[in-house]
Amino acid sequence: MKVGIVGANGYSGLELIRLLTNHPVAEIEMLISHSTSGQSIKTIYPHLKDICEMDLEDLTIDEVAGRVELLFFATPSGVSSHYIASLIDKGIPCIDLSGDHRLLDPATYQAWYHKEPAPIKALNQAVYGLSEFFQTEIKDAQLIANPGCYPTATLLGILPALKKGFINKDSIIIDAKSGLSGAGRGTSLMTHFAETNDNLKAYNLGSHQHIPEIEQTLKKVTQLETRVTFSTHLVPMTRGIMCTIYAKVMGSQTTEDFIKEYKTFYKNSPFVRIREAGQWPTTKDVSGSNYCDIGFNVDERTGQVTIVSVIDNLVKGAAGQAIQNFNLMNGLDQQMGLKQVPMYP
Numbered sequence: 001m002k003v004g005i006v007g008a009n010g011y012s013g014l015e016l017i018r019l020l021t022n023h024p025v026a027e028i029e030m031l032i033s034h035s036t037s038g039q040s041i042k043t044i045y046p047h048l049k050d051i052c053e054m055d056l057e058d059l060t061i062d063e064v065a066g067r068v069e070l071l072f073f074a075t076p077s078g079v080s081s082h083y084i085a086s087l088i089d090k091g092i093p094c095i096d097l098s099g100d101h102r103l104l105d106p107a108t109y110q111a112w113y114h115k116e117p118a119p120i121k122a123l124n125q126a127v128y129g130l131s132e133f134f135q136t137e138i139k140d141a142q143l144i145a146n147p148g149c150y151p152t153a154t155l156l157g158i159l160p161a162l163k164k165g166f167i168n169k170d171s172i173i174i175d176a177k178s179g180l181s182g183a184g185r186g187t188s189l190m191t192h193f194a195e196t197n198d199n200l201k202a203y204n205l206g207s208h209q210h211i212p213e214i215e216q217t218l219k220k221v222t223q224l225e226t227r228v229t230f231s232t233h234l235v236p237m238t239r240g241i242m243c244t245i246y247a248k249v250m251g252s253q254t255t256e257d258f259i260k261e262y263k264t265f266y267k268n269s270p271f272v273r274i275r276e277a278g279q280w281p282t283t284k285d286v287s288g289s290n291y292c293d294i295g296f297n298v299d300e301r302t303g304q305v306t307i308v309s310v311i312d313n314l315v316k317g318a319a320g321q322a323i324q325n326f327n328l329m330n331g332l333d334q335q336m337g338l339k340q341v342p343m344y345p
């Protein structure tokens, strides 16, 4: 099945190339770039020599519609919204890795992203691609709004406990940390080596665009209206996200109760791995893979639970989950092309 990647020279696009190269069904037909069309991808990324040497091309709707059967968008917010409605009209399903189609309410998008929202028709067609929760809708979708990296780790970590009534909905605090590839390939003072190496930075406290995405999905799955405290930090490493989630336990549930509940909840979810008591996951445990590893500790002195959820931001947080959704949309095994063993150490 022929696919194209818009934003192929960025980090998430590059991760799509890495994973799709070994996918048994998907075949990369077009690599699309805004600023580097005409160049070979191997000129930009020499590590792709003899693996993928295609030239980058411009994005032209008619050309794309004639050549590919599905298009991935790995572009910054504010780009895919200009193209996707026309592509869907031409019968080309799209998987959007950006935030443009995740928020149902256009005014909420405008308020948190400070950009023009996507057309309402496209927003109404979009299915939120948190693969473990919305498989029925994903199977029939023409447009997938692939979740943000932080929301993926956060939601997989919180949802079973909130759904089961194990935690108080008004007590949720998410302490989130990301490696620098989460900010994309572009250079900035924020991600400059001398500013980030040997340093820890909090950023966008109270204003991060993933806050409404997390609250919208908590509501969709549990019907509960929540307000979460969500704090993002930059960590001087390349890949990985750790969300350390704190909440008040509702009853007398123990660490073992959480572990048992989550193991049952995710028993048919091959990419979610639940840790035993006293074993908390690290970002290296999932690096380069599509796994989300989750560990727990209930502090009986304070009545608080700590949930630690880790993913690789570029795999389960972006390209890997996009391919998991591609598999589901096409009736394939959700693990197809995604059985990479994590890279450790």
Ligand SMILES: NC(=O)C1=CN([C@@H]2O[C@H](COP(=O)(O)OP(=O)(O)OC[C@H]3O[C@@H](n4cnc5c(N)ncnc54)[C@H](OP(=O)(O)O)[C@@H]3O)[C@@H](O)[C@H]2O)C=CC1
Binding pocket: 006, 007, 008, 009, 010, 011, 012, 013, 032, 033, 034, 035, 036, 074, 075, 076, 077, 079, 097, 098, 099, 147, 148, 149, 181, 182, 183, 184, 185, 186, 313, 314, 317, 318
């Ligand atoms: N990095 C991560 O861990 C994650 C990223 N995402 C989301 O995925 C998307 C891509 O992120 P990431 O790969 O990190 O970003 P990068 O900055 O590394 O890459 C962005 C890509 O978008 C292209 N692009 C930029 N402006 C335009 C434009 N106006 N029109 C067409 N193409 C454009 C760039 O190509 P060109 O040089 O041709 O302009 C580049 O290939 C973003 O929406 C991001 O939020 C989601 C989850 C995780």
Ligand SMILES: CC(=O)N[C@@H](CCC(=O)OP(=O)(O)O)C(=O)O
Binding pocket: 077, 097, 098, 099, 148, 149, 150, 178, 179, 180, 181, 182, 183, 184, 209, 210, 232, 234
């Ligand atoms: C480290 C870092 O900067 N991470 C990015 C997350 C990228 C992402 O997933 O954002 P979208 O919702 O726009 O797709 C951030 O905090 O904005």
